Amino acid sequence: MAVLSKYLPGAKKAREDHFEKDDPRQYLMHDPIPRGQMNEMVMESMHVTSWKFWMVFGILSVLVAVCFFYAWGYMIAEGLWVAGVMRPAYWGIFLVNTVFWIGISHAGTFISAILRVFKAEFRRPFTRAAELMTTFGLIQAGASIFMHLGRVWLSYWMFPLPNQRELWPNFHSPLMWDLLAITTYVLGSTMYLYLPLIPDLAMARDRSTGWRKTFYRILALGFRGTEGEWRHLHTAMNFFAFAIIPVMFSVHTIVSWDFAMAMRPGWSSSVFGPYFVLGALHSGMGAVAIVLFIMRYTMKHMDYFIRKEHFDALGKLMMMVSFTYAYFIFNDYIIQWYGGNLATDNLLHWLEEGPMSWMFYQMILFNIVIPFAVLWIPKVRQTPWLLAIVGLLINIGMYWERYIIIPVMLTINNMPFTWKLYEPRIEIYLTIGTFALFLLFYMAASRLIPLIPVWEVQEGQMAHTMRKIGKANVSTISDFE
Amino acid sequence: MADITLLALFEDIDPAADAIEKLRHMGVTDDHINVLSGAPIPYKMLGRPHPHTNVSKLSLGGAIAGALFGLFLNFGTPNMYYIPVGGQYITPIPPGLIVLFEMTMLFALLATFLGVFLDSYFPNYRPMEYTPEISDGKIGIFFKCAENEQTKIADALGVLGAETIKPVEAQQL
């Protein structure tokens, strides 16, 4: 059977003969190495830590302690006055962060669920990295929501719990939908992260000693790899892959409804749902590019798993998303502009000429113009650091987008007497804190969890082959998953 | 006559499939064969019977429970204590659909996740028959046979390309 090229003696050699040496791309799936060797590489990548790692880790820990826990505690103790929120910008950077992090979190689901459903093979080595972003991003998003509450210690009132007051939460409220959607998404994506992790944890369990052994043994749950276990896991993952996609869409749509359902100029827009989802993917893709770049250059053996072909594919995705994003932003603004509602008109003028217009123009530049301009070029797509920079710019642009939608658009409302510009205060520290916490989580995870889903890579390599049709070498995939 | 559990390790799929066929011929029933692998190998490739799973049924059950819970939240709770807001109907349908959807999905996902646990007997930290080489990509065939047939079967599998054939004890993973 040609499908299982890896198992055919001499298959690698034969494939190398057929592989065009001048092909700029390298296919991970066509470059198989024995599973044992892959395992060793992944295990080693987890074990190797340099002083640089610990230094960054230490700095981040301090940042988290000061900017996240201390700053938040201080804000809880002092009240929200230490933040910059006021009338009319009752929501500030906290909600910007929430939307931003939820946006980041969409990348994981997109890559691991949608690309899984559509069998995009290039996804395999970095699904886990992206899913970790989902979970950790959602943690930051959740924390940001709680930060913004005036009385965070009473936030449990939002949960539908029976109580002596005979009161239930208000399901008319978009915030309630948010709560339900984000809860679903957090739980769903965490489970979806964990399920495919089990075999890799079992692998790690088999090759560790000491506390790591105990750690992996507990988390691997006694997974051995029996046919039944694989079957249950596969069924579940298939279900998850399909089920989490509508959840993902619903989450960001509902987040957008927080704004779209409100009676405010600039907010009340029916295009917000898909616009936010696309925006989320935009920033998520950018973030994946950054993470892949960092992984490839800081972790051992990652240059085997993460290759130019992945950056290339990601770059194409980013470009596609950027196009779609441009379509939505045009849709959003042109319709509002055309409507000519007085308050909306004021708002649009404010965006184009007001003191925050630089943010508006940067948003357009970073989110649309730059991706359009540079991602056409294969060289840019395939140069990891360039793609990471584009990803970073997209993320800055997307942060500005959310910033414009929340505090800047809140500035202009139906009551011109109250218009005031928002100045973030402690929010800046807390923003730094959430970013630091995200990175800290990620760094810790990179040393505790196999960041490469080894079994998936192996599965992919098993399923791939090169066939010569006519004079060309053609990559083929078996349908055996 | 005591039964013994043997492990035959294979590098590739084809010999493993042949070995299973062989075992079956030698009177080891499918019930007594257990195939462990480091990556999922479809049952058809090994010629194994289709493993049964309840996960999808549990998912459906979860979805139904979630839908009911969602309906209760949106249409039940407002009637338990009537609080009007902003001229809205007390139990509006459009927001109800959102609650319904989210709760259905949440419960379905939870049920699926728990289904894996239930079906696979996770977590299970008791000693089990296993060898770490399986996670190195080897295919391990565990089978029970009578102690006196051990050599015979081992020889037969060795011919088919088994790397090692050895008796295994349940061990702490």
Next chain:
Amino acid sequence: MIRKFFKWAFSPMGRIAVAIAILSLFSLAAYGLYQTQQAPEQPIQFTHKLHVGLGIQCLYCHPGALRGPSPGLPTISKCWGCHQQIAKTQTSALLKPMVEAMDKGVGFTWVPVAQVPDFVHFTHRPHVAAGLNCENCHGDMTQVTIAVNPQVMNMGWCLSCHKERAAGDKEKLTKLTDCGTCHY
């Protein structure tokens, strides 16, 4: 990080610690709730049992319940009005604060027993006007010495009575279950 914690939490010591933490939190809360229901120490061990037993009406000492929000505490001179005619009480050590207060004209403080939080605007008058008796909420005062609170006065308790009373009358139900009736 979280997994580390779980690992610790699943160890025997961890489980015990978590259990202790949760239990202590709940017991502290339960104790707090319990304490709110206990009769506090009062400057005078006022025996409701005895006074009600003598046939004194509640509204004689707490007339505000008829007129407005607060039933009020009787002025010390009102107590003294009766007690000055009873020789025994003038010298009783138990009533010393009252005698001193009358002499010096400086009052003493009672600890309130049955009370609702600040954000609940409770008014006695409509409740009395609706035909409720004092013991419906305050319990049978012929059984207690120092007043105790017979029930947790929480929102569910208020509401259940309101709903019961307004059963069948839609307008009344609206008024009696309106948030603005008590909270503003």
Next chain:
Amino acid sequence: MQMTVDLNRVGAKGAIAEAAEGKWGMSIDRDLCTGCQACVAACAMENNISFVGEEDAGYGRTQHWIRIERFWEGAYPNVKIAGGYQPMMCQQCGHAPCEPVCPVFATPHSDAEQLNLQVYNRCIGTRYCANNCPYQARSFNWRDYHTMPERGNMVNGKLVFPLHNQFNPDVTVRRRGVMEKCTFCIQRIHKAQDKAKSEGREVMDGEFAPACAQACPADAITFGRIDHKDSLVSQRSNEGRGVKHLEDLNTLPRVTYLKEG
């Protein structure tokens, strides 16, 4: 009393709100309002509203439940205040955008009084209602302004706040982290209703007024039942000069502004 409701104007949901009985309402005569701030002070005194100090006040954190807006029109020397002073407070919308967005029902609609309520102790401080209020009439307690140490005096090692003596016991003193807004002095409504009930009658028109209307030296604010055709507020609102703010949003505000001239 049945009012005719224009379905085309207010829509199906609004029709229910418009037809409701027991609607309290207000008319504010912009021709008469002199901008003197007496209503603002009276409101603050009645409702235990905290002052926030210079910095926070300048930063848009004032707690005024009623504020007097004014807009300029023209340039010197033909400059004038456009349309006169405009007191702005919670419009007690029949169709309030602030209400449905609260996740915990902290700002429900009162069916009994037809007001927007704010239940302080239920509020968890999401501030969504304030964002969704087109009138920007809600103010948030950014901190415990009442107990800021610089407002108290140290007496025998204990911080006491003499200003607290002024607090109105009929109104909850809000703590930090909760939203608050004009209530149409619901405590006065309740008091008047209670009095009327104990006397076996209905509340009379003009029997009581919210603090702002009571203080207003120009009598620019009129308060009463707007579902009663013969009440003073209905007469003033319907005399022809009345406009409602942002009426196109269909919030069904219960405050009518009377134009100048």
Next chain:
Amino acid sequence: MSEKITRRNFLKLTTAGAATAAIMTGCGPSSRYVTREPYVKMPEYTYNGLSTYYATTCRECAAGCGIIVRTMQGRAIKVEGNPQNPINLGKTCARGQATLHGLYNPDRVENPVRQGRSAPQLSTAQVSWDEAIQTVSDALSKTNASEVAFLMGTAPDHLFDLVSDLTDAIGAPAPLRFSALSMFEARATLSKAAEDLLGQAGLPFFDISNADVVVSFGANFLETWLSPVAYTRSYAKMRRSRPRTRGYMVHFETQMSQTAAKADEWIPLLPGTEGLVALALGKLVAQLRGISAPRAFASVNVQQVVETSGVSMEQLTRVAELIAESHAPIAIPGGQALGQSNGLAAAEAILALNALVDNFGQPGGVSLSPLAPNAGAHHRPANAQEMSDLVAKMKSGKIKVLFIHGVNPLFELPQSFGFAEALHATPTVISFATFPDETALASDYIFPDHHGLESWGYQRSQTGVMQSVLSGSQPVVAPNYNTRATADVFIEAARLAGGKFVQALPFADEVEFIQSKIENLIARTDGSFIAPEINAFSAYFQQHGGWWASSAESDSLSAANALGKSLNVSSAAAPIGENEFFFLPFVSPTLGEAGANKPWLQELPDPTTTVMWNTWVAMNPNTAHELGIENDDVVRIVSEAGSVEAPVYKYPAIHPNAVAMPFGQGHTAYGRFAAGRGANPTDVLAPSFNEAGDLAFAGMKVRIEKTGKQQPLSRLESRIGVYGEGMYEEK
């Protein structure tokens, strides 16, 4: 409870438990652990949980509005207007509402102290009231009577009567009443003009409510002027009370004040030309009405007036037409028009305009305010000239003892008067201040009086209503601190001093004195109530919040005298040079003269600029642009007399050649909410007076210097949303 838990432990335990319970159940602060103290003996008319209402008089300004204070268990909760009192008919202004923040101000003087001039701190050297009374008694009896001076607030109240009785009896100079408010209102000028034209000194009453055209010359009667609540009521009536007639209002003022903002037409003019404009209007009106213009009007050159004042001919003609065609026009002279070197002439010209349209004594016209009961000859506040004389006397050592009550001259008098040095030259200064204001802190002793809501008294109304009104005060709460009524202090001190002193004040206490003063009203049958004898009368007096004539008094005034007088009005607006501006101080409408210590007044936005908690310099945006000044730039205003620094507010409705500044802030003492906040515009005022002795405060020439500093003003308004066309840049 079976086991013995000490109370302290009980509280500790329950608090901990309750805190947890509070966190778990989410309830706020539980008041359970508040203990409750029953009355030993309940005060009469007090019911548990029910409010008690007391009628009394607002002491925040001299208007004498009647208020009703809601109290609950001994605490004053809310101030409402007294619907019976004819001055305010149940209404209050913001300052009246905030009077409770004075009562419960954390910075009151709590005990009599030997201050020893140890400003800026309040001394802690407490003295007993016995010592205090001895001190006052000694100061009275051991000083030559002519060397004792009394300085009091503007309000003509019972204390003023008492002190007047005392000074009369001992031969001391009559007490002076003064406040910055009366200075900025130019009351003396108004009174003098009335005397000249109407033949009788006193404050005129302007019947705005029945007028159909109101022409105001800088009279800010909706803010602080004379009796703002009464005039606001009149204004509302003028606008809306009559069918088919909506009164029309024209306001001449250099800057748009709150009152001007409510006018249909605001016409800016140069300060000091108001009198000329009035004369020109008179000439035009006479022409239009076809009556022969009196001499004063006939001689004015309208074209010249147009040139000097900056009011265009069209505007003048239009206003003249309005007046000419109207049935009941009225012209009102206000503080800014009179506080000029030609102030008296201007006042007469404006009053003469009323004479020209023959509205004296008519509905919708000018009358003389009726005298309140017992109003005596010297019931006029001192003008700045008299204050200046007092300062001179103090400086020259002719005053040995100064008693100060209800006024804060160190803050309210312009610095250039030298009151600080005068105070220094006075051997004994005794202050009766309730609050630690600047003057009190610079005194030898502070013997704090009760707050207005804690004290007995009465107060005469001076103007604002055509009824004779005596507003009564009574304590609505027990005194919070160890304070004592100043009247009682004087009565006690007089008793100690004996002789003529005790003969002057032969009363047991303040209440007896008050009763003696209102006793003569029992005989009057035209009052708001009738009582057979003094005790019943006093009871009614308290219950109603005072006594007033039940109907308006009308007087017959002749315009002949006014029109016959020759008026010599010249422009007071001297030409200004480069970078010179007319300086216009005005009393802050929200703070008044003494509201800075009340935090809620501080937080009230100014009606025109919406600035809170601070002082600003209002400047035309074009002028600011020329000078390169932006909003919030701190500028120094320099005059010959001094300088003051404040941030700029670019105010679109002010004459380009003028800058305006509110009075009310700039305290160095006066409690935590006032001290160190804002600036005091009187610092730049020079001691120049008009013919009536009032300070010529308006239109003083100043220079503006940039300091390079910035201080953001707290504004309620948006900085981007309130200026129609320019909303995209910060203004």
